[in-house]
Amino acid sequence: MNNSKTTFISSVTRSLRNSITAVTVGAGAVTLAPAALAADFAGDRIEMVMPFKEGGGSDTWGRFYAPKVAEQLPGSPVMVVRNIPGGGSTSGANQFQLRAKPDGQDVLASSASTMFPYILGDSRVRYDYKDWAAVLASPTGGVVYVSADLGIDSVADIAKLKGKDLKFASQGATSMDLVTLLALDLLDMDVKAVFGMKGRGEGRLAFERGEVNIDAQTTSAFIKKVQPLIDEGKAIPLFSYGVLGKDGKIKRDPNFPNLPDFVEAYEMVHGQLPDSDAFRAWKTFFIAGYAAQKGLFLPKGTPDDVVKAYSEAVANVIAKPEFASESEDVLGNYEQAVGSDAQMMFAEALKIDKAARTWVINWLNSEYSAGLKLSSN
Known part of the structure; x- marks a missing residue:
């Protein structure tokens, strides 16, 4: 390509870019970046990582929610449950932290058994709840x-x-x-x-x-x-x-x-x-063990539109007239927390201060010879 053509194309490109920027600013946008497209999962196969064996309470919970949430996601994808037991649920959570992609096709089903080791600084833990986006919290009493x-x-x-x-x-x-x-x-x-x-x-x-x-x-x-x-x-x-x-x-x-x-x-x-x-x-442990006993999470870096799509899908599931009767045996008579409410619950569990964490670890070691170490997550 000769220099005159190159100069012309560059000039046109700059003009278009400036035009787009001008329109964006004129519309009052906060950022110059183009608007994100709405999430769409048509034809996708979403994997729910279940860090427990089949047939347990958490597995039953995940399998109850999986098809219902998938049906409400844009494009109605298929959601399958992949059981990765081991390490008191730390093995599956570790794999999720390491391998999950932030495109909405990987979600994690977490339970109290996953949170307790994290809070106590268990050496097996390689995951960080603070990296994840919660879209659902299921309490029990x-x-x-x-x-x-x-x-x-x-x-x-x-x-x-x-x-x-x-x-x-x-x-x-x-x-x-x-x-x-x-x-x-x-x-x-x-x-x-x-x-x-x-x-x-x-x-x-x-x-x-x-x-x-x-x-x-x-x-x-x-x-x-x-x-x-x-x-x-x-x-x-x-x-x-x-x-x-x-x-x-x-x-x-x-x-x-x-x-x-x-x-x-x-x-x-x-x-x-x-x-x-x-x-x-x-x-802290009451919230992790009861008030937000089970949760659905998206991995680090998941775009806001994907998080929003999941939160809306869960909200739509819960809003269905038949949900209360269908969920009673699995969820009990408790209000499900969605989106920002779910995030608040897990944030409450994870904000244990150093003094309280030190106290409980010392208490567990003294009273029950737990062998825990005082180390940060």
């Missing part, structure tokens, strides 16, 4: 109850438990049971943890056999399996953990309106609201 043989009627009688031989059947100090163990410690209850349970169901059976006399169950298990024990006079409910409001404060669980939430129980026992490193640690 929990209730702590005791054997009627202990002779109390409610948490108001907790002083009568002083000197009693209290036992709690647990999966492990750094499992979801950490929420219960911390709560009981904050209420000055001297409870011996009996480890080795494979799940909360085993813990409940140990309670029914009289091998332990204090237990905690998630909402669905409590309503189905524990309420009959209460009706028979064999168990006494103490408190629910509560739910996290949009203002970041803990409120009564709507499924148990007559039970005090944990903050209320603490105030009943101590005569004041909780405000300590120990409580801030408890709140």
Whole structure:
């Protein structure tokens, strides 16, 4: 190409570029970059990384949501669940951090078992929640109850438990049971943890056999399996953990309106609201374990239009008239948090301060020989 043609083309290119810029500025745009195109997944195959084996609670949750969300995404793509178990769910999350592409075709299903190691600085963790965009958070609730043989009627009688031989059947100090163990410690209850349970169901059976006399169950298990024990006079409910409001404060669980939430129980026992490193640690794990127990995430660098498309898709799923009845067995009677609300919940869980994190790690090492190290995420 000769110099005159090159000069002409360059001149035209500059003119067009300047024209586009002028129009953009004249329209009041904040940036000179062209507007992003709306996300479209027509013909795509989206992979939901599930860092758990098939058939568990998180897998059931993911498989419930996957086809519904896919149907509502622009272009109605196919969404498949890929199970990558191992390392207490850290293996799958590590792979997601390393390999997921920010084009909306990779999403992660996370659970409390994924968040707890991250918060505690587990050496297996190679992922960073702060890199990801949350589009959905699914809460659950929990209730702590005791054997009627202990002779109390409610948490108001907790002083009568002083000197009693209290036992709690647990999966492990750094499992979801950490929420219960911390709560009981904050209420000055001297409870011996009996480890080795494979799940909360085993813990409940140990309670029914009289091998332990204090237990905690998630909402669905409590309503189905524990309420009959209460009706028979064999168990006494103490408190629910509560739910996290949009203002970041803990409120009564709507499924148990007559039970005090944990903050209320603490105030009943101590005569004041909780405000300590120990409580801030408890709140962190309560949010990660219950208030935002399961979540759907997009990887680092995902464009805003893709995040928006997913958030709108989830919102459309939840807005369907049949959603409440279809989801009851999987999700319970809890409001699902979408988009910015989901992001707020996970942000609350991840903002544990250094003092609270140091306290809980020292407590776990001292009380349960957890062998945790004080290192930053």
